[in-house]
Amino acid sequence: MKVTVIGLGLIGGSIAIDLRKAGVATELTGVDLNAEHGQKAVALGLVDKVETEDKALQNADIVILAIPVNAMCQLLPSLLDAVKSTAVVIDTGSTKNLICRSVANHPKREQLVAAHPIAGTENSGPEAAFSGLFRNKTNIICEKERSSDHSLEVAMRVFNALGLRTIFMEPEEHDKHVAYVSHLSHVSSFLLGQTVLDIEKDEKNIFALAGSGFASTVRLAKSSPEMWAPIFEQNLEYLSQALLEYIMHLQRFHYYLMKRDIKELNRIMSSANEIRRVLDGIELKTKSQQSETHIIEPNNNGSTKN
Template sequence: MKKIHITGLGLLGGSFALAAKRKFPELTITGWDISTQNLHEAHTLGMIDSSQELPDPDADLVILATPGDTLVGLLERTLENIGNETLVIDLGSTKENLCKALENHPKRAQYLAAHPIAGTEYSGPRAAFAELLDRKVMILCELEKTDLHLKEKAYELFDALNLKLRFMDPQEHDRHLAFVSHLSHISSFMLGKTVLQKMEDDKNIFDMAGSGFASTVRLAKSSPAMWAPILTENKDNILAALDGYISNLSEIREKVANGDASSIHADFQEINKIRDILDLEK
């Protein structure tokens, strides 16, 4: 592997660049970002060797790490401007609409739909770090539609970055992520909103905020530019997740209103089982 191009030089794109540079010191990385500040910082931090909007025709890999609502157009434009030996990988958090849009593209075999389950609540090139991807899960969708020879280039990078590969169809991916990722972010943002509204009446409320509040609302610091499009791109699955969540909130509200402590205790005890499940997943 000699040359990679990365479009979107924030947390994910920047972390891929830093990790790839560490594993392949002779690698040339070109890159682009719509933000001139991000582009400047990517140069300063040594993520890219040069900036250019389109990849060179002989690039081995092109990685697209931009918000979900930009990816269809960006993918189509990128595929039209690559050589026959280049593989394009997107890192978007939703996959069904994207895969449907590209299913009949003449260069579909040069595209790999991927999603690394990695991130923090911070954004931008300065938030990136090479270890972000280490031992994280990389979900790949519709792998059978990607050219066998070109897939080897992706495997070389994923193996070097110590990513654990999992394979899912796009619909399954979006359905599961709505519950275990997208709903978590919505909950965190709405908790933050609720407390900010309360702060309008009580300026001292944050004096009483402990580690529980900080950990629960942490995701509300995530990039709106990334998360707002995810909610619309994965609309149907997120609505299903929200319906279940709102139903559970309504149920616990009723039990609190009725002072039903024993029922609340029983519910919480049952929900505690998630601790064992999460411990097994570590």
């Protein structure tokens, strides 16, 4: 099938690599506002060629959208207008509510599958793309009932080729959950990085003492602001709620620290230790997804994965 990937960064590039590998894509066309990214994507073999959006949409069977979420909302209506009537459009946005709303009344809404394959690294751009990024990761489809059976079927071939396990959620529920388990982590990491960079101005060599724990906690502070600022804005309400709760917890901890209430600090940390259960689950997922209602296993759905 002819696949057009709009946005040739970490996500779009990694999808391109594995769609070609799996034989789902026989022809890969890229679109990127950044000409340099486009050239690199061709040079790296992520796509066969780069074209203008108009041209790249004309004959595409599948269109993958992997650009910042605000650009998605702007682009989606005209993009659905432009694609042929059998084409399937898949967006990969990290927020889902505003994206779904942007085409809620579009006559070709059923050609869109609103998805969020939950994977990534702190790196960005076409050089960051790699095969296997999505293997055994979770994918969310929102408003499944608004996509046609044909669109869902084609989209599942794509997701299965990437090795994703797909579950279904409503956009509001999705956005609330990712505010806590993804967006808040990014904010906390960005500002932890900032706090320590700030003090570095006064304290030379402060990082001589930084170890692997610090590295792990601030890793996400390397993430792309261009990608994340629009995500945070689109998920403002839930992220704000998560952030205020986090700040409240930090202030409470600070209060007991200043009171030297070791017993209470101990209690808070012991309670946080329960996260071990969750993290063990995340690690397990990479081997075999825990069974849960609504999960579709790869290869059950007419996948062409080889």
